[in-house]
Amino acid sequence: MNALLISAILGVLLMLSSVFIKNKSLIHMLALIGLAILFILNLAEINGWLLFEIDVKGMLRFDRYALVMNAIMLASLFFYLLLSGRTMEKVGPHYADYLALLFFICAGLFMVTGYASLLILFLGIEVISIPLYILTGSDKRNLKSNEAALKYFLLGSFSTGLLLLGIAFFYGARGNFSATVSVDPTVVASSLQLASLLLLLFAMSFKVSVAPFHFWTPDVYDGAPTVFTSFMATIVKVALFAAFVRLFEDTFSLQFSIWQPWVAGFVVLTLLIGNLTAVFQQSVKRMLAYSSIAQAGFMLLAVYAINGDSKEGLLLYAASYSLATIGIFAVLIYLQDYTFEGFNGLAKKQPIVAASLAIFFLSLAGIPLTGGFLAKLFMIKAALSYQPWLAIVAVVMAVVSVFYYFRVIQAMYFRSADQVTQPEFPKAFPALLLITALLVVLLGIFPEALLGLLYF
Amino acid sequence: MVVLLLLLIPLIGACFLFLYKGDHRFASAAALQVSFASLLVMGARLFYWNTPEMLTFSAPWLTSLGSSFSLQMDGLGTMLSLLTSISYFLLFWYLKGRTIERPAAFFGWLLLAQVGMLGVFLSIDSLLFYFFWELALIPMYFLASQWGGAKRIPVTFKFFIYTFLGSVFMLIGILYLQSKTADHSFALESIKKIRLSNEQQSWMFWLFFIAFAIKLPVFPFHTWQPDTYEESPTPVTSILSAVMVKMGILGLLRWLLPLFPIASYMWGDVVMSLAVVGIVYASLLAMQQSDLKRLIAYSSIAHIGLMTAGAFALNNMAYQGLLLQLFTHGINILGMWILADIIERKTGTRSLDSLGGIAQQSPTLTIFFVIIALANIALPLTNAFVGEFLLFNGILATPSNYYWVFATVGGLGIILSAVYTLKMIRAIFYGEPNTITNKPIQLESHEVMALSVIVGLILFFGVYPQPLLDMTADFSKELFSQTDITSLFRKS
Numbered sequence: 001m002n003a004l005l006i007s008a009i010l011g012v013l014l015m016l017s018s019v020f021i022k023n024k025s026l027i028h029m030l031a032l033i034g035l036a037i038l039f040i041l042n043l044a045e046i047n048g049w050l051l052f053e054i055d056v057k058g059m060l061r062f063d064r065y066a067l068v069m070n071a072i073m074l075a076s077l078f079f080y081l082l083l084s085g086r087t088m089e090k091v092g093p094h095y096a097d098y099l100a101l102l103f104f105i106c107a108g109l110f111m112v113t114g115y116a117s118l119l120i121l122f123l124g125i126e127v128i129s130i131p132l133y134i135l136t137g138s139d140k141r142n143l144k145s146n147e148a149a150l151k152y153f154l155l156g157s158f159s160t161g162l163l164l165l166g167i168a169f170f171y172g173a174r175g176n177f178s179a180t181v182s183v184d185p186t187v188v189a190s191s192l193q194l195a196s197l198l199l200l201l202f203a204m205s206f207k208v209s210v211a212p213f214h215f216w217t218p219d220v221y222d223g224a225p226t227v228f229t230s231f232m233a234t235i236v237k238v239a240l241f242a243a244f245v246r247l248f249e250d251t252f253s254l255q256f257s258i259w260q261p262w263v264a265g266f267v268v269l270t271l272l273i274g275n276l277t278a279v280f281q282q283s284v285k286r287m288l289a290y291s292s293i294a295q296a297g298f299m300l301l302a303v304y305a306i307n308g309d310s311k312e313g314l315l316l317y318a319a320s321y322s323l324a325t326i327g328i329f330a331v332l333i334y335l336q337d338y339t340f341e342g343f344n345g346l347a348k349k350q351p352i353v354a355a356s357l358a359i360f361f362l363s364l365a366g367i368p369l370t371g372g373f374l375a376k377l378f379m380i381k382a383a384l385s386y387q388p389w390l391a392i393v394a395v396v397m398a399v400v401s402v403f404y405y406f407r408v409i410q411a412m413y414f415r416s417a418d419q420v421t422q423p424e425f426p427k428a429f430p431a432l433l434l435i436t437a438l439l440v441v442l443l444g445i446f447p448e449a450l451l452g453l454l455y456f
Numbered sequence: 457m458v459v460l461l462l463l464l465i466p467l468i469g470a471c472f473l474f475l476y477k478g479d480h481r482f483a484s485a486a487a488l489q490v491s492f493a494s495l496l497v498m499g500a501r502l503f504y505w506n507t508p509e510m511l512t513f514s515a516p517w518l519t520s521l522g523s524s525f526s527l528q529m530d531g532l533g534t535m536l537s538l539l540t541s542i543s544y545f546l547l548f549w550y551l552k553g554r555t556i557e558r559p560a561a562f563f564g565w566l567l568l569a570q571v572g573m574l575g576v577f578l579s580i581d582s583l584l585f586y587f588f589w590e591l592a593l594i595p596m597y598f599l600a601s602q603w604g605g606a607k608r609i610p611v612t613f614k615f616f617i618y619t620f621l622g623s624v625f626m627l628i629g630i631l632y633l634q635s636k637t638a639d640h641s642f643a644l645e646s647i648k649k650i651r652l653s654n655e656q657q658s659w660m661f662w663l664f665f666i667a668f669a670i671k672l673p674v675f676p677f678h679t680w681q682p683d684t685y686e687e688s689p690t691p692v693t694s695i696l697s698a699v700m701v702k703m704g705i706l707g708l709l710r711w712l713l714p715l716f717p718i719a720s721y722m723w724g725d726v727v728m729s730l731a732v733v734g735i736v737y738a739s740l741l742a743m744q745q746s747d748l749k750r751l752i753a754y755s756s757i758a759h760i761g762l763m764t765a766g767a768f769a770l771n772n773m774a775y776q777g778l779l780l781q782l783f784t785h786g787i788n789i790l791g792m793w794i795l796a797d798i799i800e801r802k803t804g805t806r807s808l809d810s811l812g813g814i815a816q817q818s819p820t821l822t823i824f825f826v827i828i829a830l831a832n833i834a835l836p837l838t839n840a841f842v843g844e845f846l847l848f849n850g851i852l853a854t855p856s857n858y859y860w861v862f863a864t865v866g867g868l869g870i871i872l873s874a875v876y877t878l879k880m881i882r883a884i885f886y887g888e889p890n891t892i893t894n895k896p897i898q899l900e901s902h903e904v905m906a907l908s909v910i911v912g913l914i915l916f917f918g919v920y921p922q923p924l925l926d927m928t929a930d931f932s933k934e935l936f937s938q939t940d941i942t943s944l945f946r947k948s
Contacts, residue, residue, distance in 0.1 A: 312520070368590040377521075381631050388632070395624035402620060406613065414601045414609050451520055 001062055002041035002051045003070055004110040010034040011103035018096030028085050031099045035081060038106070039074040042067060046453060061116035061180065068315060068453045069113045069242045073235050076322035077106070079436050080235070083330035083429070084227050091138050091225045098138065101131040102231070109235065112243040117177040118167045118251075121243060125163065125207065128236060129156050135231075136224040148223025155216045159206035166199030179251045197252055201259055204244045208237055210300055211270040214293050218277075221289035229285070230329030233292040238318035241299050245314060249306045256306060263304045264390060267383075270297035271397040278404045283338045287404050288328065291364065294401060295321055298379050298394065305382035312451050313378025319450060320371025320443050324360035327436045331357055334423040340407050345417025352430040354412045356437035361405040363440045366398050371443030458501045459527040459578050460513045462537060465494050466544075466567040466574070473564035480559050487563035488552060491544040494570075498541040501529070522634060522641040523583040527575075531931030532709055535779055535924070536577040536702055539786040542913075543698050544570055547691055550794050550906040562603060569595035569695065576703050582630045583642040585711070586623065589667075592703065593619055596696060600688040608687045615684040618677070622670035629663035633715075647715060654718050661719035664712050665727070671704035672760050674727070675734030685753035690800065693749065694793035697756050698786040704760075705782060708767045709775070714938040717770075721941045724768040725856050731768070732865040734761035739872035743879065748796050748806040751880055752789070755832065758869050759785055765866055766847040772936040774850020779928040780921060781843035784831075784914075788840055791828035791910040794903075795821070799884065802897045808880065813889030817896040822885050824907045829881055831914045833873045839917035844870070855941045 014031060021027055041051065046067045081102075088098045104127065111124030133156065137149025171177060173192040206213040221229045252259060274294030281287035299321075302314040331353060335342045347354035363372035376398060384391040443450060469490030473483060501510070517525040529537065548563070556562050572592025579585045593616065600612040630642065637646040652660065670677045685693045713720050735758045742754035763785070766778040798821065799814075800806040815822040831838035834845075852863045899907075917924060937943075 362594070367594065368587045373590075374518075377627075377631070380628065381635070384628065384631050385635060388628075391628055391631075392625075395628060396621075399617065399621045399624055402617060406616070410601070410609055410613070413598065447518065448520060 001054065001056075001060070001114075002045045003038045003074070004060075004107055004114070005052060006041060007034075007038055007103050007106040007110065010038070011100045011107065014096055014103060015100035018094070021096075024089055024095050025086070027096050027099065028081070031085065031102075032078065032081055034103065035074060035078045039071065039078065042070050042074055046071065058178070058180075059117040059120050060111070060114050062114045064454050065311065065315075066114040066242070068450075069239070069318065070110055071453065072315060072319045072322070072450070073109055073113075073239055074106075076235050076319070076326060077102070077231075079323060079432075079439075080231060080326045080330075082432055083326065083436065084230060084333055086426070087227050087333045088225075091227065092140060094138075098135065101135055105131050105231075105236070109239040112239055113246075115243065115246070116180050118170060118179050119177045121179065121247070122160075122163060122167055124243070125240075126160065128239075129160065132156075132228075132232060132236065135228040136220060138228065139225045142223075142225075144223040145225060148220045151216060151223075152220045155206075159203050159213070162199050162206070163203035166196045166203055169193075169196035169199065172196075179247065182250060182252070182254050193255075194258065197255060197259060198262075200247060200252075201262060204240070204247065205266060208240045208244060208296055208299075209293055210266050210296050211273040211293065212266075214270065214273065214296075217293055218286060218289045221292065222283070222286050226285060226329060226333045229289070230326055230333075233288065233329075234322040234325045237292065237296065238299070238314075238322055241296075241302070241314060241318070244300075245303050245311065248303050249311070253306055260304060260386075263300060264387060267297055267300045267304055267390060268393055270294070270300060271393060275397045275400040275404075279400065281404065282340070284332060284340060284342070284408065285338045288325065288332075291401070291404065292325065294397065295364070297397070298376060301379040301383050301390070301394065304390075305379075305386055307382060307385070309378055310382035312454070313375055313382060315450060315454070316371060316378060316443065316447055317375035320363055320375050320440055323436055323440050323443075324363045324370075324372065327356060327360045327433055327440075328364075330429075330433065331423075334425055336423070340411050343408050343411040344415045346412040346422075348417065349422045350425065350430065352434050353425065356430075356433040357412065358409050359437040359440055361409055363444070365402050365405045369441060369444045371440045371447070374444055374447050457513060458497060458505045458510045459529050459533075461497050462494060462501075462541075462578070463527070463571055463574055465497065466490060466570040470564045470567035470571065473560045473567065476560045480555075481553070483560040483563055484548070484551060484554065484556070487559075487567065488545075488548040490567060491541070491548045494541045495545045498538055501534070502538070518583070521583070522637075522639070523581055524641075524643065525584060526581045526643060527578040527584075528580045529578055531928040532706060532779065532782075533578050535783055535928055536699075536706060537574060539702065539783050540570060540574055540577070540699050543695065543786055543790050546790060546906045546909060547694060547794070549902055551691055552902045553900070557603065562599070565595040565599045566692070566695065569599070569700075573699055573703060577706055580644040581642050582633065582644065582647060582711070586627055586630055589623055589626075589703065590620075592700065593623075596692065596700065599692045600684060600696075603689040603692065605687040605689075607683070611680075611683040611687040615680045618670050618680045622667035622677075625663045626667035629660050632663075633660065644710075652716070654722070657716040657719035658722065661712065661716045661723055664707065664716070665723075668704040668707040668712060669730075669764075671707070672701055672764060673704075673757065674764050675730055675737055675757070675761065678734065678738070678757050681757060682750050682753040685756070686747065686749045690749070690793055690797035693753075694790050694797075697753070697793065698790040701756070701760055702782055702786065705763055705767065705778070708764070709778070709935060713767065713770070714935060717939040717941070717944055720768060720939065721770060721855065721944075724770065724854070725858060727768050728765045728851075728854070728856065728858075728862045731761045731765040732862050732869075734758070735765075735866055735869035736872065739869050739876065742876040743872065745876075746808045748799065748808060748811075748880070748884070751808070751876065752792050752796060755873060755876065756789060758873060759789075759832075762844070762847060762866055762869060765862055766850055769847075769850040769854045770936075770939050770941055771850050771853050771855075772932055773846055773853060775932040775935055776925060776928065777843045777846025777848075777850055779932055780924050781840065781847060783924055784839040784843050784917060787910055787913050788828060788831045788838075791824075791907065791914075792832060794907065794910075795825050795828060798897070798899070798903065803892050805892060808883040810890070810892055811884045812887040812893060813885070814893045814897065815885040816889055817894065818899075820899060820904070821897050824911060825885065826881060827911050827914065828907075829877050831918070833877045834870065837915070837918045839914050839921065841918060842921040 108127030139145035209217040278290035363370035575588030738757035745751040834840040
């Protein structure tokens with residue numbers, strides 16, 4: 001609750017700040033301080049300290065899980081702004097506005113992780129989506145960015161329509177919007193109920209880019225300015241996953257025999273399409289778009305297996321995946337050449353950047369000692385308790401993912417640079433990137449540091 | 457505590473070398489010091505530190521998952537840790553003063569691989585085991601891909617993908633076993649208490665076996681091996697084939713056989729057939745090779761085939777032989793690779809066709825080569841003879857009906873190994889010297905010393921293998937009690 005209100009206020013303040021402050025690094029600094037405040041307030045709330053006492057009529061519920069998820073998102077966002085915050089200046093002239101939009105999205109993110117009523121879920125998703133449409137098209141002179149924004153807007157509105165219809169059917173069947181009480185399948189097994197379940201499933205799958213609802217993702221991620229792709233593919237995605245898990249764990253848990261086969265099918269499709277298509281990409285940015293679909297397949301296992309393990313796993317997944325992907329995108333922004341060859345010989349020129357990148361890719365591939373491994377371990381364990389073949393598909397696809405992640409490592413370490421111009425990074429950038437990479441490793445060695453927040 | 461020390465010494469060494477930016481000569485000297493320190497600790501463990509507190513270490517780690525950082529050094533662990541520390545020390549001694557591109561990183565990766573392999577040898581928690589299993593792979597991948605030959609990138613990637621694919625199946629097996637334990641723990645002790653049906657054992661057997669078979673490698677999972685051995689820089693190849701393949705054997709002895717004894721018996725015939733086919737197949741291919749490194753690589757597949765067959769013989773004699781062979785094979789093959797490296801470096805070629813007549817100018821090198829090569833074919837009075845003798849005895853006592861087939865076909869391997877080894881000696885050392893080989897090959901003093909130690913070990917344990925047999929006798933007996941088929945069937 002603390003972070004939700006303050007983030008909206010900070011968004012407004014930042015938007016106004018551009019009128020008074022012309023110095024962009026000062027605005028950047030303000031945004032970072034704002035985020036730090038949000039993070040501290042969120043931690044305070046985990047320890048039971050609230051700024052406001054507002055009666056929300058049971059529409060919002062900030063439990064431990066939601067708050068820890070918020071903390072992960074805020075920390076990721078902090079590193080995101082540290083690593084690539086300044087590069088937003090290159091996108092267009094409205095620097096402060098971009099940051100303000102990020103803070104508005106933040107408010108939306110807190111709504112979707114902490115909703116207790118489907119109305120809030122809907123509002124949250126809209127609060128996230130509309131600023132995202134703007135950010136996608138923020139590079140106004142670039143045709144690809146415009147196209148991506150339009151595509152995203154059209155398909156996004158369509159899926160929001162499905163979501164709304166699902167919620168309406170839900171209301172029709174139950175007479176309220178409450179998401180916390182599980183639907184009793186013995187009492188209302190009406191077709192209306194079933195329709196709302198499936199519509200909500202499809203709409204959420206669309207939002208988190210799960211196959212077969214993933215078609216917008218590669219084009220939008222590729223077309224959007226890289227700095228915003230990074231944000232969309234990580235923080236927004238994990239927040240929506242938290243909402244997805246919540247919806248099916250709380251609201252529809254008793255009907256799991258209906259939706260579990262659907263979700264299992266989506267998992268397999270997503271893993272296959274995401275991984276196999278990523279292998280054939282020539283551009284690292286597009287490869288990362290498909291990789292984010294592939295990773296969504298793993299995260300979807302948390303929805304599939306409704307148990308405590310998978311929920312903990314999703315937290316770990318959210319943290320390690322977001323940090324690693326943000327780090328990779330942060331480097332990508334500075335490269336002129338987005339193909340794999342653009343990374344050739346990076347290890348010689350920039351050993352720290354290359355080492356950090358290698359850790360990020362190892363984490364995404366799920367190699368032990370990184371957070372990505374433990375996250376995948378939780379997911380596979382969860383899948384194994386229901387369907388062993390699902391776990392086998394998942395690990396084989398994890399091996400396939402090595403094919404495209406290691407191409408970058410090979411380029412950085414084993415090939416020599418054929419281009420003369422090497423990317424110039426800001427002075428503090430390698431050190432910051434290394435800290436991010438160490439955090440990813442730390443998650444792989446002491447996940448208790450994060451998971452402990454859930455219980456203590 | 458000593459187990460922790462064994463892991464920490466190379467780990468600290470590796471971290472230091474990665475951060476070190478200075479004189480190149482110092483990096484290799486530092487690596488030698490680190491490996492010497494490991495060897496000293498290992499020696500102290502053999503003679504003084506024998507108490508159980510010294511040999512085990514356990515610390516809570518990932519408690520929410522049910523895993524702990526548990527290490528234990530039993531007979532098998534002692535044998536393999538000894539092999540690791542001796543091999544590393546001899547290799548680094550041999551490499552003293554060598555100009556290697558970026559030596560700090562090179563030795564750093566090697567030491568990191570040592571941490572991974574020792575961890576595999578010592579961990580008694582299955583998740584920890586998996587962690588170290590992968591940790592050993594990553595440094596090898598970077599070593600082979602950065603310092604290797606022309607085709608290194610695709611070749612080592614194949615190596616990586618193969619082993620990674622195998623290990624993820626093992627991970628599924630580990631997770632499944634964990635879900636079956638009473639206390640939801642990854643510890644070996646808890647897993648041993650599970651009673652699995654025969655069908656479950658079979659599934660688990662294959663999930664684990666594929667991982668180990670790829671690592672070993674057992675025919676037909678061996679295709680990554682000759683290419684990787686050829687393309688890797690020879691020091692890396694020597695670690696790969698002297699120490700790293702032992703991870704696969706350890707997997708069989710510590711995890712596969714005691715956990716799934718019935719399945720090991722049920723599928724024993726299949727595995728042994730693969731193993732002996734692999735022996736003959738690899739030996740025949742070795743005879744056709746004209747590249748020295750590829751020849752040694754194929755001969756290594758043949759040796760590993762025999763060791764795998766021995767593991768599935770499921771009796772005490774074969775286990776004893778196998779445990780002994782773990783050590784002797786490591787020492788012998790290390791010697792072979794060092795010699796191959798010397799020949800390639802001094803003559804500039806490793807093609808058997810363009811070598812010949814080296815014996816006339818370089819008698820010292822020839823003596824070393826002949827002794828080590830003869831040890832490699834297990835001539836009596838060399839260390840490998842004892843192990844191979846026990847292995848064949850054990851295979852003849854296999855509970856399978858086809859024991860005589862396995863023993864006979866496997867025995868063919870001995871003859872074939874003599875053929876290709878003698879052919880190799882003839883092609884390199886005898887005949888008329890040509891323009892490449894008519895200059896004498898000068899060995900540095902440290903190279904002579906390292907090789908002398910290897911030859912000393914070969915002859916000493918060839919005559920008196922008892923200390924090594926004593927070291928592993930308890931382990932072998934315990935393993936046999938867990939995998940004794942007749943008593944297992946009587947119980948059920």
